[in-house]
Amino acid sequence: MKKSDPRIDTLADLLAAAYRIEADAVARYEMLAEQMETHNNPELVKVFRNLARAEGLHAEEIRRQAGGIDVVAHAERIGGWRRGESPEEADLSAAHYMMTPWHALQMALAGEKRALAFFEEVVKTTKDNKIKTMAAEFVEEEAEHVNLVHRLLRNYPAPASSWARDNDPPASQ
Amino acid sequence: MSVVDLQRTCKPADYKSAVKPIWCPGCGDYHVLMSFTRAFAQLGLPPEQIAVISGIGCSSRIPAYTNCYGFHGVHGRSLAVAAGLKVTRPDLTVVVASGDGDGYSIGGNHFLHACRRNIDMTYVVMDNRVYGMTKGQPSPTTEPDFDTALSPGGTGLSPFHPLVIALASGANFIARCFSGEPNETADILVEAIRHPGFSFVEILSPCVTFRPDEKEWKSLVHPAPVATTNDPARAARRIMTDDGFNIGILYRGERRPYGPEFGAQAADLAELECEFEQ
Numbered sequence: 001m002k003k004s005d006p007r008i009d010t011l012a013d014l015l016a017a018a019y020r021i022e023a024d025a026v027a028r029y030e031m032l033a034e035q036m037e038t039h040n041n042p043e044l045v046k047v048f049r050n051l052a053r054a055e056g057l058h059a060e061e062i063r064r065q066a067g068g069i070d071v072v073a074h075a076e077r078i079g080g081w082r083r084g085e086s087p088e089e090a091d092l093s094a095a096h097y098m099m100t101p102w103h104a105l106q107m108a109l110a111g112e113k114r115a116l117a118f119f120e121e122v123v124k125t126t127k128d129n130k131i132k133t134m135a136a137e138f139v140e141e142e143a144e145h146v147n148l149v150h151r152l153l154r155n156y157p158a159p160a161s162s163w164a165r166d167n168d169p170p171a172s173q
Numbered sequence: 174m175s176v177v178d179l180q181r182t183c184k185p186a187d188y189k190s191a192v193k194p195i196w197c198p199g200c201g202d203y204h205v206l207m208s209f210t211r212a213f214a215q216l217g218l219p220p221e222q223i224a225v226i227s228g229i230g231c232s233s234r235i236p237a238y239t240n241c242y243g244f245h246g247v248h249g250r251s252l253a254v255a256a257g258l259k260v261t262r263p264d265l266t267v268v269v270a271s272g273d274g275d276g277y278s279i280g281g282n283h284f285l286h287a288c289r290r291n292i293d294m295t296y297v298v299m300d301n302r303v304y305g306m307t308k309g310q311p312s313p314t315t316e317p318d319f320d321t322a323l324s325p326g327g328t329g330l331s332p333f334h335p336l337v338i339a340l341a342s343g344a345n346f347i348a349r350c351f352s353g354e355p356n357e358t359a360d361i362l363v364e365a366i367r368h369p370g371f372s373f374v375e376i377l378s379p380c381v382t383f384r385p386d387e388k389e390w391k392s393l394v395h396p397a398p399v400a401t402t403n404d405p406a407r408a409a410r411r412i413m414t415d416d417g418f419n420i421g422i423l424y425r426g427e428r429r430p431y432g433p434e435f436g437a438q439a440a441d442l443a444e445l446e447c448e449f450e451q
Contacts, residue, residue, distance in 0.1 A: 093204070093379070093388065170309075
């Protein structure tokens with residue numbers, strides 16, 4: 001496992017990490033939706049809000065799955081990720097005011113793949129069978145999410161190379 | 174409430190205001206805002222104990238996006254406002270935000286003297302090597318061959334070297350960060366705020382609109398290969414010979430911060446009060 005990813009020593013650690021991955025993704029997609037609202041890209045506002053809603057449902061599902069474990073509080077205490085941000089936090093620097101749904105879904109795909117890699121690493125490295133079993137379930141879920149984003153991408157083919165052409169550009173003086 | 178309690182309770186979100194940033198999507202300043210709030214949470218400082226002061230420009234919008242006290246001042250004059258605030262309210266943590274145009278051109282002279290005075294505050298300059306808010310004119314840190322309608326073929330001028338100037342002028346703490354590494358930047362901001370005296374933190378923060386080439390910075394930045402020094406001569410040599418993408422704390426000085434004595438004045442005020450009562 002990467003040196004500074006959160007330590008997964010207990011089932012509570014694993015559930016908290018899984019919860020935080022989804023909760024951080026919600027916050028990031030909301031932030032991107034707000035940026036797109038400010039920059040009048042309503043199509044992307046909708047895409048990012050839908051992504052946030054989907055991640056919120058995943059977070060809620062994990063919270064339910066955790067039963068008596070307070071994953072919300074525990075998630076505040078687990079360590080950070082080596083990447084600096086949790087796996088499903090979309091890369092803010094990849095945003096653009098004229099970006100298309102295809103770009104947003106590419107961001108989402110990258111996030112789902114990072115989350116998948118994280119849980120695969122847990123499966124590979126843990127010596128605890130209960131953790132291994134639950135991490136394997138998360139691997140399956142993240143693989144489903146990867147497949148889902150691939151399916152959504154079928155509706156949004158890659159844009160033409162001129163996608164960022166602005167007829168009223170922020171002209172450099 | 175003790176600092177330990179605050180550290181338990183303060184989250185980065187507690188330092189964010191309800192005002193939504195209007196920076197361009199992809200702008201490095203979003204990450205800098207994140208680093209500010211993470212640093213404040215790490216320090217466990219109550220928002221009302223922090224003042225974020227700025228001048229004019231994209232970066233200078235940051236006080237409005239925090240939940241701390243703030244002052245969005247006049248172009249290039251953020252350090253003058255901050256110096257006045259800090260000497261009269263030394264109990265406040267004063268963080269100053271600026272950009273390369275505001276801080277090194279319009280506010281260039283204040284920069285020199287703020288370093289020289291060494292008042293205990295932290296000066297953060299978000300350097301994107303361009304005037305973004307006014308549509309892409311070259312700034313003091315712009316490369317000489319940066320071609321714009323205003324500067325066809327480039328200005329041909331050597332860029333300003335802020336870190337060297339800060340060191341030569343007496344800054345007590347000098348660091349360089351990259352906005353795309355918000356956690357590392359937050360850690361350095363924590364160190365800068367804790368360090369006594371004038372701390373200068375340059376954050377390379379790409380302008381994706383007028384300098385899309387700066388997206389490359391992500392692959393150019395690297396940690397400084399040597400440990401922090403307190404020797405100005407060594408720091409000068411390192412800073413002058415690095416490639417401009419060394420990230421980390423590059424100098425940590427030991428100068429005593431400037432702070433006027435207010436004891437006498439307080440006594441005078443007490444005497445004055447007594448006179449009124451008589």
